Amino acid sequence: MDALRTVRASTVFVALLRRDVRVAQRELPYFLLRTIMQPIMFIVVFGYLLPKMGFVRGTYSAALVPGVLALSLALAAVQSVTLPMVQDFGWSREIEDRLLAPIPIPLIAAEKIVMGVLQGVIAAVVVLPVARVIMGPIPGLTLAHAGALALVTVVGASTFSALGLFIGSVIRPEQIGLMFSIIIAPMIFFGCAYYPWRGLDVVPVVQYAVLINPLVYVAEGMRGALTPALPHMSLAVVTGAQLVILTVFCTLGLRSFMRRAVG
Amino acid sequence: MSAAILTQGLRKVYPAPSSRGRRDGSQSGRGPRGVSGPPVRPPPAPGANLQRDGNGIVALAGLDLEIHSGEFFGLLGPNGAGKTTTIGILTTRVRATAGRGLVAGADVGTEAVAVRQRIGVVPQRPNPDRSLSVLDNLVFHAAYFGIPRSHAVPRARALLEQFEIGQRAESKVDELSGGQQQRLMIARALIHEPRVIFLDEPTVGLDPQARRSLWDILRDLHAQGRTIVMTTHYMEEADRLCERVAIVDEGRLLAIDTPAALRARAPGGTLVELALDGDAAPSVLLVQALPHVTGVSARDGVLRVYSDRGGQIIPMLIDTVQGAGRTVNNINLAAPSLETLFLSLTGKRLD
Secondary structure, eight states: OOOOOOOHHHHHHHHHHHHHHHHHHHHHHHHHHHHHHHHHIIIIIIIIIHHHHHHSSSHHHHHHHHHHHHHHHHHHHHHHHHHHHHHHEEEEEEHHHTTSSSSOOOHHHHHHHHHHHHHHHHHHHHHHHHHHHHOOTTOOOOOOHHHHHHHHHHHHHHHHHHHHHHHHHOOGGHHHHIIIIIIIIIHHTTTTTTSSHHHHHHHHSHHHHHGGGGHHHHHHHHHHHHHHTTTOOHHHHHHHHHHHHHHHHHHHHHHHHHHHHHO | OOOOEEEEEEEEEEEEOOTTTSSSSOOTOTTTOOOTSSSSOOOOOTTTOEEETTEEEEEEEHHHHHHHETOOOEEOTTTTTHHHHHHHHHSSSSSOOEEEEEEEEEEETTOOOHHHHHHHEEEOOOOOTTTTHHHHHHHHHHHTTOHHHHHHHHHHHHHHHHHOOOOGEEEEEEESHHHHHHHHHHHHHTOOSSSEEEESSTTTOOOHHHHHHHHHHHHHHTTTTOOEEEEESSSSHHHHHHSSSEEETEEEEEEEEHHHHHHHHHSSEEEEEEEEESOOOHHHHHHTTTTTTEEEEEEEEEEEEEEETTTHHHHHHHHHHHHHOOOOEEEEEOOOHHHHHHHHSSSSSOO
């Protein structure tokens, strides 16, 4: 009756990933809609309408595109981990069958992060051409630094996926709305998505305060990769800061996940 | 017979809940750590009697158990007795504060992955993966245990047929009834052929027909030679299904034996319960002196009297109680059973 198979952790990990991919595939239309709507609105208003009205210069779109891309990938990564996890750990305890899988619990958390990175990367890949189509030719935009672009995308998606793990294992279902008001909204507005970090030197306090915001580094990294002619932080600073924040979020996320997973 | 499960001094203390975020000030409304608290421990029902110590709430106060291989074993006790915590620790879902637990030869604390490999778990409340179809719930669970899809699909279909939900294989889980979801949970617990199956109050919330059909399934599983550990607070369930039963309360083991042997240990005679209009303690001495009374206890406003003459002593009891200045509001009779043994051990009813 009992074959007592010893299953490799990698086999279980892939099975967990396949489960999440299956669910994500079915929800792909909703995922794309959720991912594309917000950047489209911003690009239409700030990249098309306002320049047409003459309120902002046409070059603003060049500053806007990398930020919108950063924001889309960050939101996609964080939401794709947080939202299902809040439900999983909620009243239904749906995650229970995965917590009973013969694999160390931290690897179950790691699988969630990998899934978030995948969705963050997909968001970035989808939003860039959409922005290009709506705004027309964007002055100074180049894809020459594809390596830097890939690095910023993957490390950025990892950072926000790890943040998603932390938030998803800390908040309760009824607090999801609050998460958007007190975490996501300030992060968006003070994340240098819609203006370059260097521009904040007009208010130095704000310029240094926003450095705790992980979105700043993704946006600045995107600027360096996509519109290198505009002011931006160096790739080394961006990557270094992201790795530090990633480590912090992974540590916090793993700790809170373990606390929720094992009583 | 070899031991499928062995626990030594198993102890669990949950951190005391903070008053912050509580909907009310009572202890009984929530689990020890509130809604976001520990995973498998449900909130104790009102009246649950949890022990506190300096730093927290003692759910298990040093439990020693030995469950044999192939045994159908029952953990019987009221809400808050520590049954679910015991299952939680043995299934690696709750970390013990102290003590040791071995399941199928693996230590729950240090070899959790090996333990999970060897067990199947049916939770108190069905928790299927609602993002997957009925069939995929089983196929993906099998995949988590390294069983390839080509093996898992036929096995999953066979299990669904066996549990009479074969036609619902492609349905969403939400379309299943409560009883069907519970059967799906049992199928899920079996798909990877575990040595030991844990069921936590598997029949709570099921109608009598669904409960009986679940009992048949469990008997079949036991007949196949699996070790089954089940918690319940239904006396009848423990009596009918289990080979041995452990009675637990307040995190302690009070008695462990076959249901027949436990029944034989129940205090002799019929239990006559008198609900009084006030404190029952002053009546104890008077009643004890009456003929045909084999035992008396008082708890709050309830006087429990064991009689070797059945209900014949009731008029005499009413007179005696009135002599102590109390009026009888209600009378209840019970034949010797696990229920009366439980009452005599704990002073409490099971449900």
